[in-house]
Amino acid sequence: MTKRNFLLGKGERLVEDVAGVRGGAPKSHPYTFSEAKERIAPMLARVVRGIDQLPDAACPDNRAVATVTLNPEYIAKSYFPERLLESVGLEPIGSRPRRIKPQKRSKGREPEETITTELFVAGSRDAFRAWRSALPRWGEEVKGADELPTIEQVAAPTPRDKIKGRLPKTGETVFEIVLHTDAGTGSNGIIPLFREYLEEIGIDQALGRRFSAGGLCFVELEAPVELVDEIATFTPVRALRQMPSLRMLRPTFRSSRVPMENIVLPTVGPVDPKIRVAIFDGGMPKNHPIGKWVKPIDPPGIGGTIPDLQKHGVGVSSAFLFGHIDPANPVPRPYAAVDHYRVLDTAPKQNPHELYEVLSRIDQVLVEKHYHFINLSIGPRLPIEDDDVHAWTAVLDDRLSAGTTLATIAVGNDGDGPAKGGFNRIQVPSDCVNALAVGSCDSPETPWQRSGYSSVGPGRSPGVVKPDFVEFGGCLQRPFIVVSETPAAAFEATEGTSFSAPSVLRLGAGVRAHFGDSLDILAIRALLIHTAEPSEHPAEDVGRGRVARSVQDIVLCDDDTVRVVYQGKITPTRYIRAPIPMPSGTVPGKVTITATLCYPTGVDPHHPGNYTRAGLEPTFRPHDQKRKDPNQVHADSKSFFGKTQSGLMEDELRRDAWKWENCLHTRVTFMGKTLRNPVLDIHYNARLGGRNFSPKEDLPYALVVSVHAKHLGDLYDKIIRKYARQLEALRPVVEIPVTT
CATH class of the missing domain: 2.60.120.380 (Jelly Rolls)
Structure with a gap:
């Protein structure tokens, strides 16, 4: 042997x-206490003037939200100005990265533009007024006063600061509203307050479609676009955008049937029937040839099937079961069976409410059942942003935070879009830090490179290396071969990150099928990354390289x-x-x-x-x-x-x-x-x-x-x-x- x-x-x-060993030199500060007090006093006065001009209804329970931008030298968690904020009656309710050029740096160094942290802080309007009035009399003995030099700027966000992307000029529009939910209200408390405010400006909405994650509540709202500034005036609103459409990671060229005679699919069941796998996609036809390994599941209340979406679902399931099929070789035996959840029932862009409906169907499954492996080749048609996390990402990351489920997520097929503005960047929710973001390369052999359509990184920091890696996903010259949706066994030529993602999941399931419980799901994730083929291609294009070619490449030395x-x-x-x-x-x-x-x-x-x-x-x-x-x-x-x-x-x-x-x-x-x-x-x-x-x-x-x-x-x-x-x-x- x-x-x-x-x-x-x-x-x-x-x-x-x-x-452990801990040490470090004493901290040098850019500003003295006196300098910090002199700088912040006029900023705080402008903040108070701004929040005093807000309608009372826009400040629920007389509370307002402002921003406190930290000097870039104080963004480590040990410098968080917690005592300062507590002493003036303000509560930190969120933050985001922000690029600034500070007025000063420590040790006389020349200021330069860099990334820092912008805090969102909430408190009563009286608390802001009291801080403004007391600050000129502060001495260094005041509680939290020693943290004053950590602050670079204080400001009050305007409605226009909160609006993301382009909006229609007129008419009813479905918006996605992101609300802060501080400890005083919580996700259940902020919704009635927001509803009351909307009624005052002439909008009557139930706000039933929503998701809570961390300190945010993501709400779907249908309203006239002419009222967008008034909606954004509500101080707990963090961001507002037109609801993105759902993307189907379709081929960038029209897929075509590959005429093949005597196609023979495996006759046996999966290698390991105990592995639990879920795919969320467009559904499966009844009595399909790959039905031996695929269980179609329709969530309660879902609408009728769409043939194009079903075709996509078959291709994604085929990619998980068999990978890229080489017609010259026997079709390989699947490592595991799969539950295929049909979560799509509307053609993209025809239902402006679909994005939250689909996420709700996925989330319900993840809450109720445990799977070892899941795949998502769908998501919002929305490039990721550095200063905001989308509902899809937040919800999925939370569900995957135990580390007992390996999720592969396709990064999207807009890699050939405009780089200016980030339109070619990886798409939500492939920025999940608890999942693998999979891009596409143009060949299963050597040489290879990123497929031109595969969306590019970097991801958000943390989670900056995205895609995690790439896998063959097909191209016009060398398509990815899947089983077609037709009742008779046939092959179809296609391309897209939709197929590279489940192909990676198949490899992970193969490791599990052969080694059972001796390798947990987290170890399988680490092994997939560890054994990726390094390359000279930029990390923004291919992450850590191309995923291993076989289970042998992962487990043999x-x-x-x-x-x-x-x-x-x-x-x-x-x-x-x-x-x-x-x-x-x-x-x-x-x-x-x-x-x-x-x-x-x-x-x-x-x-x-x-x-x-x-x-x-x-x-x-x-x-x-x-x-x-x-x-x-x-x-x-x-x-x-x-x-x-x-x-x-x-x-x-x-x-x-x-x-x-x-x-x-x-x-x-x-x-x-x-x-x-x-x-x-x-x-x-x-x-x-x-x-x-x-x-x-x-x-x-x-x-x-x-x-x-x-x-x-x-x-x-x-x-x-x-x-x-x-x-x-x-x-x-x-x-x-x-x-x-």
Whole structure:
């Protein structure tokens, strides 16, 4: 029998607790207390004048919303001006990233434009007036006064500040309204207040279609466009836009039937019937040839089927079951069966209410049932924005925050749209941080590149590396082959990220089918990212590269390579040490270490710049005997994650935003002689709304580390022998060939 080097599991047995090290120089401030007071006083006076001019009905319970922009040197959670805001009776209810050029920087440095945080704060109009009146008399002994220099600007948003995108000039329009829901009202409390205000300006709406996520409530509202300024005057309104249409990720060329004789589909069931998979799409015809593996489900109350949408649904299901079909080879056996939920019942753009209807159907399923894998090749026709999170993203990220479901989401087919204005950017909800965003490349072989239609990154920070990777999705010269929607088995040529996304999900299901519970869902996600083929293409185009070609590429190692999976949990504020398996003695030549760290996270959609609540901060220590100071407890650290994070912009690197990315991946090469018992020390940070936070729950994580030493042809065997009592080779639970 041919020798097979399977990846190694139980890496968590090597992990141990370690004492953390914290330090840092005293903080230098751009402004003195006197300077800060002098700067802010006139700004606060303008804010009070602005909110005093608002209609009483626009300020529910006499409360108003203003913005407080932090100096860029104070955006870390430890500098959050919590005591200052509390002392003046204001409550932070959200934030967003904002690019500014501050008036001053510390240490006399020249100011430059950079990203900072703009806080939304709410309080009574009396609280704003009292702060304005008291500020000139403040001394440094006043509670929270020492935080005054953290503030760069204070302002009151205008209605026009809240309106997003273009609106029709006249007529009834369906809007999406984003409302702040502070602790005083909550999502259930803000709706009656908003309804009362709308009645005062002549709009009678039930506001029944809505979603709450974090500190936001997303509301569908049908109203005359002429009243848009008055609607946006309601102070809890954060954003207002015309309701986006639902996108169908259709082929950019007209798909065509591929005449094939004697098409033979597999005759057996799935490899693992216990795997639970859901696809949300356009439905399946009755008695279809792939019905052996697909269970069609119609949610209650859904309308009739649309043939074009059903055709799309069949293609997406086919891509999950079989991947790209090569007509020259037998159609492969599916790894898992699938529940296909028909969530579409209206042709796109014909029903302005459909976007929330479809999300409601999807959300209902995710609340009531648990699936190991889900795929979405649908979503709003809306490029993502850096300063706002959409309802689809917020709701899905919340449902996926446990990390027990692997979701693939197509990034969209507008990659050939105008770059100016971001119209070619990945589309909602592929900006979910708890899901895999999948783009398309033009070939399953080498060479390959991004398909021209595949929408591009970057994503929002955190979640900046989007797409996560690409998979073959077809092109005009080489289409993606799926089973057609016709009653007789036939093939169809098509293209689109609609098909690359479920093709990736199929690969993940293949790993699960062969290795069962020995790899949890989070580890499978980490492995898919870890084994993506690197390339020279920009990260904005292809993320971390093209996904592995087969299950074998993920689970098998060459003799000069070892791949180890660590699956565990970490307690808040805890430091753990994960040793990187190395053979005894010095390794000759160069050694390449590849590492991927993934973890699920709760999210704060009302704080897009501080969206993720959990942050794992890894520190790499390559040599356990190297110390710059003989008195230091831990060995010297070396850059590993962080600056090597592909796709991060200079702004993100400068403010250490990578520490809040819930998927870190890097590949670094060292000389073997510089490595001795290398480790990754991992610290768990937590935040809530951009502030310090200590959750009670442990955080699950998956770490995958590969070591490649091309001058050590028996590296795998050496590691197996050295760690025989700790690491285990993971072997398939299903005794069939590992194939795609």
